[in-house]
Amino acid sequence: MTEPHRETYRARIPYESLDPLTIGSAGDDTLVHRDELELEMPAANLLAAIYPDEPPPVPDTTAEARRALSSPVAGPTLAELLAGGRSVTVVIDNQFRPTPASRILPAVLDEIERAGTTEATVITGNGKVFPLSDSDIEQKVGRENLDRMARLGIPLLQNDPLNYDAYTYLGVTSRGTPAYVHRSITDHDVVISIGQAQANHWGYGGGGKLIMPGVCADATIEANHANFTMSPQTHYGALAGPMRSDIDEIATMAGLDATLDVLLDTRGRVIEMYFGPHPVSHRRAIERFNAIYTFEPLAEQGPADIAICGVFAPTDHLFFHTGWGCMSADYVVRDGGTIIYTSPSPGVHTAIGDFPGLALMDLMKPYMPPTQANYERMLRDIHARVIQMWAGCIWAPIYEVMLKKHLTLVTLAENLEMAADIGIDATTSLDEAFAAAMERHGPDAKVVILPYARYQLPANMVRLDAQPLRFPQEALR
Structure with a gap:
């Protein structure tokens, strides 16, 4: 039968x-x-x-970065932020994040050079992740950008969370986290971050997360993570949860001016970018992320x-x-x-x-x-x-x-x-x-x-x- x-x-x-x-x-x-x-x-x-309906990738990431920097979702353009040659720090994410910094940085460096900025820094937001190797740096930042930064006198720094001499103490957050932020952030006039906006088990990545844990000292990272990781209010989709709220408060204390928030599709390709004030731009990017990837x-x-x-x-x-x-x-x-x-x-x-x-x-x-x-x-x-x-x-x-x-x-x-x-x-x-x-x-x-x-x-x-x-x-x- x-x-x-x-x-x-x-x-x-x-x-x-x-x-x-x-x-x-x-x-x-x-x-x-x-x-x-x-x-x-x-x-x-x-x-x-469950498969998302993803928009097509942008044809040229560098061109899209230029568009975003000159057409913010709110507030000043990057050129306006840098007017008068104000000093600037640019925070990029680490080697375990697929944000294509090598193709975004040319647009940022153009604005820095055009503004006549004499003091600028790029720093990798490692948090407590081990440093980028030389090959990691070349892949993440790009050889042409590294050569250009050397010519312009722009150093590339990496977060070193146990070296407290490299940090400024900014006080304690409303949730009790001591905020130690890298001096490259606190000593410059303008701070921008470049990172991927996406859902994660803390709520969302990107935006102010480039500051905390990206460029914070060990005590700050550990206090935030230990106090809030296991909270029932820390979960996918919780932008207002205690962990993410503490992160954004530290970023505000650190003087994060603007974020360039990148949406990547499930093949790692750029589909959209948003630039604007912290935390407005990040929120806009997250709303768009949710429209594509929630079910x-x-x-x-x-x-x-x-x-x-x-x-x-x-x-x-x-x-x-x-x-x-x-x-x-x-x-x-x-x-x-x-x-x-x-x-x-x-x-x-x-x-x-x-x-x-x-x-x-x-x-x-x-x-x-x-x-x-x-x-x-x-x-x-x-x-x-x-x-x-x-x-x-x-x-x-x-x-x-x-x-x-x-x-x-x-x-x-x-x-x-x-x-x-x-x-x-x-x-x-x-x-x-x-x-x-x-x-x-x-x-x-x-x-x-x-x-x-x-x-x-x-x-x-x-x-x-x-x-x-x-x-x-x-x-x-």
Whole structure:
């Protein structure tokens, strides 16, 4: 007897951590090859496969930067800010952010040179991330820009959070964070930042985040992260949450004048830019980001039993960075459900050594397996400063998700031993991970596919004005 025909759905899941290849006359970076995993599953199990409707990339990133700098969303142009040769500091993001600073800086340097500025600095907002190597700097800043900066006498600095002589103490924020900000910021007339605006598990990246943690000292970063990372009001879509609000307050205290906020698509290409006063420009960029990448909650159909997440950001070499989407997927998967997270995580070579793909995730090992008792012990260690929350700000929220959901990591074979040592369920096969999840949840399990989970978030998570609360799982049922 033959079985009845069942329709199938072939899912294509991004699975990449590739640096982009430079092609095209405009010099824009375009991913000419996309690594993907395929999964064939019964169509009846598919609850939703959520893909954003992305606008086309700009044809010329440098030209778009010039347009944004001369057409701010509000307030003065960059030329007006620099009028009279006022001193300026430009903050760019670090080597783990795909913002194409090398193609944006020519437009900024044009304005600096045109204004006759005699004192200017470019600084990488490393926060507590290790310094950029020479090759990182060349890739991030660009050889032509470095040569031009040398000719103009513009130094390139990097944040050094333990060297307190390099920082100015600005006081304490309204939430109790001591604000130490790099002197290159506080000693100059004009401060602008260049960074990517996107959703993340703190609320959103970009804007004032280039100041905090970007160019702040260790004490400031640790106080902010330890006090607010684990707050229920710190989550995807929470621009007014305590962590992001504290970040923006420090940026205001530091005198951040304007931000150039870049929207990148899921291939790392620039789709839009916004320039204007802090925090107005960043908010405008985030509103546009939300219009593209939020999705309607699964209130009628959901929640899902299984979520399958992909990885797409071109500079993501560590699960420490790719894994943010676990916190987004949390909101569409029922408690007791499974999150399958595909992330090759090939590791990274740095100026201070090589880091494996699960580097820093091993810091959760003393608290494994995820239990309520171990979670409470972790919280005590956070507030006793036993744990440095610069790293904990990522693995601790993932651990929190693992208290409620089963996490399976699909990754490269070289990461399996370390995953097993930490206590993370891992495999090299998406088919194997999916089969195990179906076995766990039964033949009628409902599946949601979030191919770009690190960007994607339910629209009802977005809280731009009011103090937000976590979206209750009960409301999804």
